[in-house]
Amino acid sequence: MLKQKTLMLSKSLNISTFTASDGWLQRFKCRQGVRFLKITGEKLSSNPEFVYPFKEKFKEIIREHGLNSNQLYNANETGLYWQLLPDKTYVSINEKTAPGMKTSKKRITFLGCSNASGLHKLKPLIIGKSKTPRCFRNFKNPLIYRNTKNAWMTGQIFKDWFFENFVLEVKSFLRNMNLPQKAVLLLDNAPSHPSAEELKNADGKIFVMFLPPNVTPLNQPVDQNILRLTKLYYRNSLLSCVAASEESIGTALKKITLRDAILHLSSARDKLTPQTIIKCWNNVMPTTATSMNERFDDADDNVPLNILQHRWRNETEKENLDSIDSVIRDTISLLEEVAPAQYKSTDVEEWNEDVNKEGDRTESQEELDTSENEENEPPVITIPHATVIKALDTTIEWSKQNMIHISDIITLK
Template identity: 50%
Template sequence: MKKTLYKWFLRQRERNAPISGLILKEKAKYFHEKLYDKNSTFSASWGWLQKFKKRFGIRFITITGEKLSSQPELVSPFLRKLEEKIKDLNLDYHQVYNADETGLYWKLLLGKTYVSSEEKTASGRKTAKERITILACTNVTGLHKLTPLVIGKAKKPRSFKNSYIPVHYKNSQSAWMIAGIFKEWFKEIFVPEVRKFLKKQGLSEKALLLLDNAPSHPPVEELLSDDGLIQVMYMPPNVSPLIQPMDQNVIRLTKLHYRSMLSAMVVANKSKDMNVIIKQYNLRDAILNLSRAWNKLESATIKKCWKNIFESQNNDDREDTIPLATLRQELLSLNSIVETNLNLLEEIDPGQDFECGDIEEWNRDDFVEHDENCTAVSKDSETKQDQDQEVSQA
């Protein structure tokens, strides 16, 4: 059965299909049922998955599909166009911004997602679906991190009553970004906050916001300050995973910090059942932790996330003037939060064997999208006839 599963895995990778741990486990149960006893109690446990990955050298089983469809040949023309735009507007790095959205399953613990088919009523499957959207935005220097925008489903969450909320909050039916909310954010939040920052820096109140071509982003002509000094420029399709600064590390590190705080909360309440702790964890708690995670990002870290757009800005002589040990420490610090998450998860569930790749998969929230139909293989999922043919060929 393991060889059959591995052959299937290789075929999917040849197609560049994204494969998560949950998909591998469900596929293993499918093959086991076809090849052996339908009444078998085989559950493709987490421990079994770790042994399978180790045996066949599968260390990272989740890929970022966006990069596969990217078009690197469009990057250079766009960067030349951006350089000309910055010169025409006479902007410096304080005045160039990027904004991007990400989803966050704010109650999700890693151990709550990888469950067997016998555990469909577990509370973890329900809480994993409680989702918000976060809009992150900074300038090139990292000195201006705009207050995050959070989008939830509830118009007036009960947990917000009589409480200070350190973010901007909006609601939509699906908790996704929509064009109306984005336009409102640009006019009522982005423009005023940018003007305030630039005025404090003694700069002209001109700015440029870089965006990707998400359907929820309105046309350029609808995103313009009243005086025309603050403008928007769209990146070409299929290049944002390669160069968009918020995608390079800003969002990733913010979510990793958030995950660490969520895990630490569970560890700190060992006297309570984990399900009870998660149930009592509300949207206000999540937003407070998200705000703390956002505030942990340092300007130097943000600045490095723009290197694919402004390579020269990060390739100065700084490396020649500081000790090698300091440079090494800076490099290690970028991944230290991953190790923190590993340690916390091992405290929460000592029986699990977590790896760095599992933390990254958890942090992307990608695998939760398969939660609605955990037998799905990929967006290009095979038919039942194809699956049966694979078993007969094994």
């Protein structure tokens, strides 16, 4: 397309000797610093004209209810293919293809939520397909688990989470901080989120506020690297687990259960620092975030506020990128150890987006895979009490016949 556009431009300028060759295109890209990237995110679909009015309305809500950063919350959902690894590896120069294995489609949805001060990270809500996974037996789940047929969020699950978990956890946190029992939760306008009238506690002091349509990539704090970093930390834990195994990648991955994924995800959430979370609120309330992080020297007192804010935004964005780049570098190192290949940061970003490259599958296909996985799990054998008692009596009788010490027999009794 670029070459065709250039040819059209050369014809309009009556330049007949220009050919727009591949060599010219490569040299042009080098001169102008043009590089090839995959289009990601939804930023171009956003409505930036709605951002400023929302910020003003949000500030008014904060002033009206007397809220501070400890009482401002944001939550959002994301998908996670918890057994998926990148599809790259090294091969011999004589090999034309790299044989692989069936790509795992085991997916969960998790809901992340935290406040603007970064001091309160709520337990993530995990949504899977199985109602009672076998790997959960004798397992004290550190997170909240619910299930649906397709592992997606529903209005009822979100409503239950709001009243049974969010409200109770927020009240407990505010009580410990000696703050009034009031808070606001920022949400996007996803179809699975009930209306604002349905999401408020009895006295109406803990309520929700919805973001305008199509401003989530620009404004929503959780989307400003909180979920992205959580998933990167999770994948680092997953890779470390596979690297520590002495078995093949395929065998090691098959042994990773939903229980392991939840433990890795809980650990990933714990690695998020308050400073990282505070920075993610800059697009919603930069002035408040600035006051929480005193970043300017006395020499800046006479600098106009708009220049200070622009300078501060650039600095915090750079710090945020440095943090993410550090995690990506660690991920690449682990990937090279687990599945040797030449990885780029774009490969890690693409992997972290949890895109199903084979397209959406029908529910019947997903149910078939689920049933196959259930069949592959070892059966749980239930032993009747009568059988156990009979076995103990037999053991005691055998002990007497073989002159076992009386103290050992009493222990068995």
